[in-house]
Amino acid sequence: MAVNLSEPSALWPVAGVRxxxxxxxxxxxxxxxxxxxxLAPGSRVAGVFTQNAFAAAPVRLCRERLSRTAAQRALLVNAGNANAATGRGGLDDARATTAALAAALGCAPEEVLPFSTGVIGQRLPVQRIGEAIPRAxxxxxxxxWLAAARAIMTTDTVPKGASxxxxxxxxxVTVTGIAKGVGMIEPHMATMLAFVATDARLTPAAADAALRAAVDxxxxxxxxxxDTSTNDACVLCATAKVGTHDIERGDADYHIVLDAIRAVCIExxxxxxxxxxxxxxFITVEVGGAASTAEARxxxxAIANSPLVKTAMFAGDANWGRIVMAIGKAGVDGLDPARVGxxxxxxxxxxxxEPHPDYREERGAAVVAKPEFTIGVDLGRGDAxxxxxxxxxxYDYVKINAEYRT
Amino acid sequence: MAVNLSEPSALWPVAGVRxxxxxxxxxxxxxxxxxxxxLAPGSRVAGVFTQNAFAAAPVRLCRERLSRTAAQRALLVNAGNANAATGRGGLDDARATTAALAAALGCAPEEVLPFSTGVIGQRLPVQRIGEAIPRAxxxxxxxxWLAAARAIMTTDTVPKGASxxxxxxxxxVTVTGIAKGVGMIEPHMATMLAFVATDARLTPAAADAALRAAVDxxxxxxxxxxDTSTNDACVLCATAKVGTHDIERGDADYHIVLDAIRAVCIExxxxxxxxxxxxxxFITVEVGGAASTAEARxxxxAIANSPLVKTAMFAGDANWGRIVMAIGKAGVDGLDPARVGxxxxxxxxxxxxEPHPDYREERGAAVVAKPEFTIGVDLGRGDAxxxxxxxxxxYDYVKINAEYRT
Structure with a gap:
């Protein structure tokens, strides 16, 4: 059912990543x-995480470990269980499984970052994970990379990667990334799970800046x-395998690498x-003529999350009254309907x-019948x-989410 | 499909209303x-209206006329067309149809209030309405009252009234009201359309205060x-037929009548x-232990509007992880997950x-299998x-809204 999306054909290896x-x-x-x-020794890792107050145990452990050092040696990721809302026991489980991987790789437990995705509120099967780690x-x-993209899927129908x-x-320099996540998606900081690697020699500060810019x-x-997940996480691993001197934020190479990272993240x-x-x-919503970027967003x-707009688009119905309704409910102070397009x-x-005199129902219907189109709005009050x-x-959104646990 | 809802059995007439x-x-x-x-001469009308910036033409005309005087003589309501996003022509249409009713009743056009509900962005069939007015x-x-409740339905499956x-x-004193609306419902000021009448002698100020308190x-x-409609409107008509002296806000009778108005509005x-x-x-969401009422709301x-919570409830799945997710995404500053219940x-x-040690999946499932239950949340940070x-x-939400115009 995915809209114009097939398996990634070429995911290039990144020196220093296995x-x-x-x-x-x-x-x-x-x-x-x-x-x-x-990750090879010398790699630098940056991460951004969910803003949900119920951040999952692995997110909390990632934040703690990354706040100490960007020098990380491995990521441990599981699908099927989010290890969220699991209380103190969930943190113990994340510590135990990362310690098991550290032992297998011969590094310190603090050099392993945990990531989980799946059902909320159930404890991880720590023993089965411990037994599987040596096989992985x-x-x-x-x-x-493609096998990795497949392993982290939950209700995803297509593995997601870009290079x-x-x-x-x-x-x-190579930039390769994978991601998963198709529901509980309004990230605000990062999506469900995304892992991007590059062999560029980004400093930890440059890696962090590039990740934040690309994610934004x-x-x-x-x-x-x-809905904003409890487990959203996006990390950038820079293995520093290409070249001999570090790339700082602001260097000419920083912008070249950032553009590649941004392109991978957008894909x-x-x-x-x-x-x-x-x-x-697949719908692009473009809002211009706003007094500020925040207002435009x-x-x-408001349009992108309106259930009434979304069901009309599903029906291929150019029910633009619902778009107008969504603009109007967005809470923009002093919005003048007489300037809106x-x-x-x-x-x-x-x-x-005013309704455009040349508009005919068939013309709108022809647009929304397509699998990809743009809803454009002009608020008529600024340049942002x-x-x-x-x-x-x-229907399938309801079906997928009504049947997810059964 | 409505949840424990049948046609109102007794809607008492209100003296002064036909x-x-x-x-x-x-x-x-x-x-x-x-x-x-x-409405009989001497009636006092109060109204609250949508906060949507694209307020429909009838809403704008109601606001204008009610700002001049509460002494109104008639309401003109149509289903099937919202007369919203219709530009200046829409205002002309609302003026023309109310003028036609004023002529038929022998009152001034400014003493008639218009209300519309239905499709957004299409002009009203002014001529057909003008021809139907004498028959009405x-x-x-x-x-x-019951026939009136039926006439204003759109995708409603049951006429709604209370006395x-x-x-x-x-x-x-009698208080009788009717309402319509089943989608595009998160009113913020009033619902789609609700008309409440009483024969009490509320002053205009008391009627306005009582309406606002009851609607809140x-x-x-x-x-x-x-989704917040462009046409939400709730009016209270007090015909002043009972008794001889006015009821002011704060009088003992004010509270008695307010309680009845509130009960009708809640029903x-x-x-x-x-x-x-x-x-x-039918789900009640109760949030306590909040630092403020605004935070609790x-x-x-966040819970009540989460598509993931709502689809789980449809499935009868006690997927409480989604409730936790929704609490966490609500944006409460400094919320401590370790105090939440x-x-x-x-x-x-x-x-x-912490997950409760005695909780068993079957116990949660037994609650959400019922047609009515309460989701209770304690934020553990205050008394609000x-x-x-x-x-x-x-599925039917999608079906109804994907097929609404076809």
Whole structure:
């Protein structure tokens, strides 16, 4: 059902990164649901995490460990169980499983970062994970990115990955990333889980800055259902394998590498929306003429998260009254309806608050019948703009989420 | 499909109020879709309206006319067309149709208030409405409340009405109200359309105060889908037929009448949720232990509007992880997860941030299998509380809204 999304064809290996998967039967047996990402010594890791107050145990442990040092040696990821709302026991479980991986790799437990995704409120099967870790380690290989993308899927229907290669002053740099997540998606800081690696010699500060800049333009611009996960995490691992001197924020190479990281993050963020639970449409919402970027985003999210707009788009119904309703409910102080314009792609529906005389129902219907289109809004009160991406709301969204645990 | 909701059995007439309906074929022929409510001379009308910036033409005209005087003589209501986002032409249409009713009743056009509900962005069929008005006026009768409730339905499956009789110092007072609306419901000021009448001698100021107090505890506490209509309106008509002296705000009788108005409004607001589009559950969300009422409402709405919570409830799945997720995403500054408690009716799921040791899946499932239950949350940081009402999110919500215009 994903909208114009197929398996990534080429995910280039990143020097200094090896990946291995194994079956730990975390939710149920029959699939590889455990992923180990090993990083070469000297790697620098940056991360951004959910703003949900009920941040999961692995998120809390990641924050704690990354606040001490960016020098990390491995990521341990499981699907099928989020280890969220599990109280103190959940933190113990995250410590125990990362310690088991540290022992297998011969590094310190504090050099392993845990990530979990799946059902909330259930304890991790620590013993089964411990038994699977040696098998995942034995499988470590530099070209296992696609298998890794598969191992972290939950209700995803397509594994999500993206790669870029760019030329820097110190040689060719690779950026490869994978992501998962199709529901409980309105990240605000990062999506469900995304792992991006590069062999560029970004300093820890430069890696952190590049990650935040890239995430702001990608994962922080998508919404599937307005719900913010307890486990959102996006990390950037820079293995520093290319070249001999560090790249600082502001260097010419910083911008080259940042552009590649941003491109990978946008491709992954789009993949999350294209595979949004039950999605049949990939919709860009562009709001301009706003007094501030915050205001433009507020209106864009009001449209993108409106159940009535989303169900109309599912039906291929150019019910633009619902778009107008969503603009109006967004809470923009002093908004003058008589200055507002609305377009579907290039078809003008509303201009200066008046229905456009040339608009015909068939023209709007032709736009929303397509799998991809843009809802454009002009608020007529300034120059600020924002663009976000979302999907429609279908029977299958309800079906997937009504049946998720059964 | 409505949850424990049947047609109102007894809607008492209110002295000074007559109602008449007629077919104007506004969206399509075959039903009575036009309602006239005539008020006796001396009636006082108060209204609250949508906060949507794209307030519909009838809402704007109501505001203008009520700002001049509470002495109104009639309400003109149509279903099938919202007369919203219709620009200046829409205002002209509302003026023309109310003028036609004023002519038929022999009052001034400024003494008629217009109300519309239905599709957004299409012009009203002014001529057909003008032709139907004399038939509605000819049908005026004091006991036509149920027929009136039927005439204003759109995707409603059950007509909504409520009545109370209370004893005041000046004699028995009747309060009767009708409402419509099952989608685009998170009113913030009033619901889709609700008309409440009483024969009490409330002054205009007392009527306004009573209406605002009653709406705050009723229509402003419900959400079906988080979308705020362009046409929300709730009016209170006090015909002043009982007794000889006015009731001011603060009088003993004011509180007696207010209690009856509030009871009618709560019953109508519950009816809106029980008949929420596709609803199979009527859910009360109670949030306590908050630092402020605003904070308690913020968390209650985050739960009530979460698509993931709503789809789990539809499935009868006690997926309380989603409730925890919604509490965490609500944006309460400094919320300490280790103090939060969650209950389903009397079944404790989470206590002080830890899963309750006695909780068993079957116990939660037994609660959410019922058509009515309460989600209880304790934030553990104060004494403020809030209670709101909502419904679940089903296949039929998508079906109803994907097919609404076709």
């Amino acid at each position: 990946l291995g998967t194994a079956e730990a039967a975390i939710k149920k047996p029959g699939r590889k649901d455990l992923l180990v990402i090993e 380690v034995a499988a470590l290989a530099p070209d296992a 870029r290669r760019v030329r820097t002053a110190q040689g060719e 333009d990608s994962f922080n611009c998508v919404t599937v259902d307005s 992954l963020a789009h993949a999350v929306v294209r595979d949004g639970e039950g999605a049949t449409r 507020q209106v864009a999210y 609305v377009k579907l792609d290039e078809v003008i529906l509303l201009e200066n608050g 703009r924002a663009r976000i991406w979302t999907c429609d709301f279908s | 109602l008449g309906t007629a077919e104007a074929a506004i969206k399509k022929p075959g039903r009575k879709d036009l309602l006239v409510i005539e 006026v000819a049908a005026l009768a004091p006991d036509a 109370r009789r209370v004893r005041t110092a000046q004699g028995e 505890d009723s229509f402003n506490c419900v959400t079906v889908d988080s 109508l607001a519950h009816a809106v949720v029980r008949d929420g589009e596709g609803a199979t559950r 913020q968390v209650a709405y 969650v209950k389903l009716d009397e079944v404790i799921l989470l206590e002080n941030g 509380r809030a209670r709101i009402w909502t419904c679940d999110f089903s």
